[in-house]
Amino acid sequence: MMRRAVLQAAATTAMTASVFLAACGGNKPPVAKPLPPPPSPPETTASSRPPLPPEPVPEPVVPPEPLRDDAIRSGSIDDINRNSPLKPVFFDYDSADLSPAAKTALDENAGVLKKYGTWVLTIEGHCDERGTPEYNLALGERRAVAARTYLVALGVAADRLRTVSYGKEFPFDPGKDEAAWAKNRRAHFVITAAK
Amino acid sequence: MTKILVPSLALFAGLALSAQQPPTSPPASRQPSDLDVVISSGDIGAAPRFAVPDFIALSSVARSGAPDTETADAARTIARVLWDDLNFEREFALIPRDVYKTIPAATSITDVPFDRWRELNADGVVIGTVQKTDTGVRVEVRLFNVRSGQSAFNMEYSGSIANVRVYAHTIADDIHKTQRNLRGVARTRLTFNSDRDGERLSGTVENRGSKEIYISDYDGENQRRMTVNRDLNNTSVWSPDGRSIAYVSWRRGPPNIFISNIYSGLAPQDLTKSIGNNWTPVFSPDGTRIAFSSNRDGNPEIYVMNKDGSNVRRLTNHPGNDITPTWSPSGTQIAFTSSRGGDAEIYVMGADGIGIQRVTNGYSDRPTWSPAPFNEIAFAARTGPGNDIRVVDLATRQVRQLTFGEGTNESPAFAPNGRHIAFNSTRSGKEQVFTIARDGKDLRQITRTGNNKQPHWSN
Numbered sequence: 221m222m223r224r225a226v227l228q229a230a231a232t233t234a235m236t237a238s239v240f241l242a243a244c245g246g247n248k249p250p251v252a253k254p255l256p257p258p259p260s261p262p263e264t265t266a267s268s269r270p271p272l273p274p275e276p277v278p279e280p281v282v283p284p285e286p287l288r289d290d291a292i293r294s295g296s297i298d299d300i301n302r303n304s305p306l307k308p309v310f311f312d313y314d315s316a317d318l319s320p321a322a323k324t325a326l327d328e329n330a331g332v333l334k335k336y337g338t339w340v341l342t343i344e345g346h347c348d349e350r351g352t353p354e355y356n357l358a359l360g361e362r363r364a365v366a367a368r369t370y371l372v373a374l375g376v377a378a379d380r381l382r383t384v385s386y387g388k389e390f391p392f393d394p395g396k397d398e399a400a401w402a403k404n405r406r407a408h409f410v411i412t413a414a415k
Numbered sequence: 416m417t418k419i420l421v422p423s424l425a426l427f428a429g430l431a432l433s434a435q436q437p438p439t440s441p442p443a444s445r446q447p448s449d450l451d452v453v454i455s456s457g458d459i460g461a462a463p464r465f466a467v468p469d470f471i472a473l474s475s476v477a478r479s480g481a482p483d484t485e486t487a488d489a490a491r492t493i494a495r496v497l498w499d500d501l502n503f504e505r506e507f508a509l510i511p512r513d514v515y516k517t518i519p520a521a522t523s524i525t526d527v528p529f530d531r532w533r534e535l536n537a538d539g540v541v542i543g544t545v546q547k548t549d550t551g552v553r554v555e556v557r558l559f560n561v562r563s564g565q566s567a568f569n570m571e572y573s574g575s576i577a578n579v580r581v582y583a584h585t586i587a588d589d590i591h592k593t594q595r596n597l598r599g600v601a602r603t604r605l606t607f608n609s610d611r612d613g614e615r616l617s618g619t620v621e622n623r624g625s626k627e628i629y630i631s632d633y634d635g636e637n638q639r640r641m642t643v644n645r646d647l648n649n650t651s652v653w654s655p656d657g658r659s660i661a662y663v664s665w666r667r668g669p670p671n672i673f674i675s676n677i678y679s680g681l682a683p684q685d686l687t688k689s690i691g692n693n694w695t696p697v698f699s700p701d702g703t704r705i706a707f708s709s710n711r712d713g714n715p716e717i718y719v720m721n722k723d724g725s726n727v728r729r730l731t732n733h734p735g736n737d738i739t740p741t742w743s744p745s746g747t748q749i750a751f752t753s754s755r756g757g758d759a760e761i762y763v764m765g766a767d768g769i770g771i772q773r774v775t776n777g778y779s780d781r782p783t784w785s786p787a788p789f790n791e792i793a794f795a796a797r798t799g800p801g802n803d804i805r806v807v808d809l810a811t812r813q814v815r816q817l818t819f820g821e822g823t824n825e826s827p828a829f830a831p832n833g834r835h836i837a838f839n840s841t842r843s844g845k846e847q848v849f850t851i852a853r854d855g856k857d858l859r860q861i862t863r864t865g866n867n868k869q870p871h872w873s874n
Contacts, residue, residue: 250574250582252589255555280630281680285644285666301620314758342668352780352795352802352825353869354650355752355759357670357694358708358715358736365710384669385692389647390623410620 297414305332306341306409309367310402314351316362318370326367329409330374340413343367345385346392348401353387360385367407382412452567453594454539454560456508463538465507466515467498470543470554471522477549486552489579490545493554496580497541499634500587500601504834505857506594510537524557532561539567541590545579552576556586558594568593580636598832603633604873605837606641606651606660607848611865614645623647626868628662630677633830633850633872635861641677650695650739653873654702654722661686661696661705672696672707674722686724695739698722699746706730706740706749717751717768730768741784741792742766750774750782750792761794763809774807775814781826786833789853793817793827793836804838806853817855826869837861837870 307325309318318326333339345360364383372378392408393400456463470490472482482490495512502509518531521542532540543556551574558568568590572582584601591599608626616623628651631638642648644666651662660677663670672693673683687693691711698705699719706719712729715736720727731737735755742749743766750763761775761782778797785791790809795802798816801823807814818824822841829836830850837850846866850859861870 250554250572250585252570252572252585255557255569255571278678280639280641280677282641282643283675283680283682285642285683298620349823350800352759354695354739354826355736355754355780357692358738358752358754361692361710361715362736365714382669383692384665386647386665389626389649390621392621 297411300411300414304409304411306411308409309363309407311363311405311407313348313401313405314359316359316366318366322367323370326370327374330371330376333371333376333380336414338413338415339411340380340382342382342384342410342412344408344410345383346390346404346406346408347388348404349388349391349396350401351388353389356387357385360387363405363407367409454558454567456538457536457562462506462508464510464536465501466510466532466535466537466540467494467501467512468515468518468520468540468542469494470545471520471524473544473546475547476553477547482545483547485576486545486547489552489576490543492579493543493545493583493586494541496583496634497586500583500599501590503587503601503634503857504591504595504597504599505852506591506597507539510535524555527559527564529559529561529564537561541586543586547576548573552579554582554586558590578637580632584632600633600830600832600835600872603831604630604653604657605633605635605848605861605870606630606653606662606873607839607862607867607870608649608651608662609640609862609865609867611867612640613865616647617645628660628675629867630660631861634859635848638862641675642683650869652697652871654698655700655874656702657873661698663694663696670694672705672724684724686720686722688724697741699742700744701746706742708738708740708751717749719766730764730766731771732768739781741782743784744787748784750784752780752782761792761807763792774809774812779805783828783836785829786831789833791833793829795825795827795838801841804836804851806836815855817851817853828871830872831874835872837872839868839870 306329309322309325343364345364347356347360364385368381368383371381391404393403454463470493472487472490474480474482498509501507515535521527524542527542538561539558540561541558543554546553554572556570557566559566570589572585587601588599591597607629609629610624610626612627614625616625625645626647626649627640628642628648629638629640647665648662651660653660659674661672661674664673667689669689670692671685671687671689673685675683691709693707693709696705696707703722704719705722708715709718714734715738716729717731717737717740718727718729733755735753737751737753740749740751747766748763749766750761752759753762758778759780760773761779762771762773764771779794782792782794791806793804793806796805799820802825804817804824804827805814824838824840827836827838834853835850837848839846839848846868848861848867848870850861
């Protein structure tokens with residue numbers, strides 16, 4: 221039921237966007253043809269080469285798109301994530317290596333995951349703003365995978381742990397100093413299913 | 416072959432024709448020599464000085480009397496946009512419009528006051544008319560050689576009056592082609608991602624705003640949202656034919672590569688189907704394949720697939736991070752970012768993955784290969800606290816820099832004629848898309864609302 225409602229909302233958004241685009245007006249392409257030279261200058265030397273017709277510029281169409289499949293969460297999972305017992309793991313600049321502090325945090329997280337054996341997680345990899353956005357997608361993934369690999373080695377089932385990199389797209393602290401950057405270089409744990 | 420199409424059918428008929436037509440060849444009868452038609456400067460070596468006064472608004476074909484406001488607005492808009500379009504390539508020295516506001520406006524194509532334009536030392540003047548017709552609008556343009564009074568360019572354009580900027584863009588491209596044998600970019604477009612809608616991402620506890628894919632004209636006009644999934648979307652790129660955009664979307668959780676056929680109305684197509692994380696797609700120059708990065712085999716590597724997602728082939732095999740590929744214009748080589756040497760650096764390899772060579776020296780990312788005849792790669796380089804845009808010439812390995820620490824500057828993309836680069840910069844506060852000429856001059860801000868990143872330029 222809820223899922224249908226969300227999809228309908230998405231479709232409505234898309235339709236609104238389409239209507240808006242349509243209202244922006246027909247962006248019809250002009251058609252070109254060569255003219256004869258003008259009559260007044262007696263010795264006109266006009267280019268009579270026929271041009272290609274201008275490129276058509278049609279209106280783009282925005283089709284409806286479904287929202288993210290896991291958009292519907294029970295309130296209880298959101299509550300758990302809001303006060304999550306799973307600690308984020310922080311990294312050095314341009315590094316996906318696990319520091320002693322990072323391993324301590326992961327040891328504790330492994331204990332929590334053994335206690336709550338039904339939890340399924342997404343481990344998000346994040347980067348600070350200094351690296352470039354494209355490379356940070358790869359770096360964030362390495363951070364998430366490093367945390368996942370360590371947890372699996374501690375006995376957490378691999379199929380409970382998904383990874384996703386957000387690069388530097390979602391900083392936790394928008395600041396422009398080392399204190400902010402340090403918070404943003406992290407693997408962040410999100411519970412996506414719990415029974 | 417029909418030259419004049421009914422405007423309401425032009426959209427579809429034009430598409431069908433342009434796909435099948437052989438190139439039109441000039442008529443054999445009368446070939447004017449270059450000397451006749453190319454306007455040069457009176458000063459040898461200098462750019463010809465051009466003026467583009469407001470076009471002449473004519474009364475409608477159907478009604479006598481004064482032309483209506485819409486026609487008058489169109490006449491002004493076309494001239495101003497054309498001035499900007501011609502100025503963009505810097506092949507002509509555009510005389511500032513203020514300088515000639517005292518010159519009486521021509522009332523028809525036949526009463527151009529050439530003596531007054533000669534006084535301004537103009538070499539060429541573009542005179543145009545705009546007239547409403549039964550079906551839309553007709554725009555006539557002539558480019559006069561001011562010294563001889565002869566016309567070097569005579570064209571008529573007809574179609575809808577809905578977006579008259581298209582007329583200016585088409586005229587500019589035609590003038591660049593006929594006068595300078597230059598492929599102008601006035602009809603090209605940009606794509607980029609933007610958080611301007613401020614919609615909250617679904618399914619996260621943290622307050623995260625969506626980033627959606629946008630397109631715009633090359634000059635930033637007509638900005639349009641192309642995705643509506645309220646999630647993270649980025650690294651959008653045009654297909655070579657300009658009909659599709661490939662991009663990465665997190666709408667299913669992990670990042671996947673999608674294609675939107677933006678004029679079809681069909682839902683976007685998921686090419687990677689959550690097999691690993693997938694990033695940074697880019698079409699091959701012939702449009703048949705897509706190079707991208709994926710960690711499907713364990714860590715980020717470069718892959719190639721057909722544009723329908725089939726026939727995935729892995730090109731790199733190294734424990735470092737390999738990401739953000741770009742094709743050489745011939746499609747025989749691929750450059751990409753890799754951390755295989757420690758820092759992120761730009762490497763070049765054959766399109767089969769053989770013969771990997773490093774081409775940068777220091778943290779570098781997002782290579783973008785220039786179109787021919789240039790043989791260059793633009794990239795973002797760590798230059799201090801932030802990044803700057805640099806260009807390496809692949810023949811000489813010489814590196815030049817286009818930005819110098821004005822904010823941080825990232826994600827360059829070449830224009831299809833190689834004479835301009837789009838990138839994003841924080842120099843004005845938030846992340847915004849800019850364009851800059853290949854020599855570092857003529858910086859233009861393209862976006863102003865929200866944060867806008869990772870531009871890519873259409874053909």
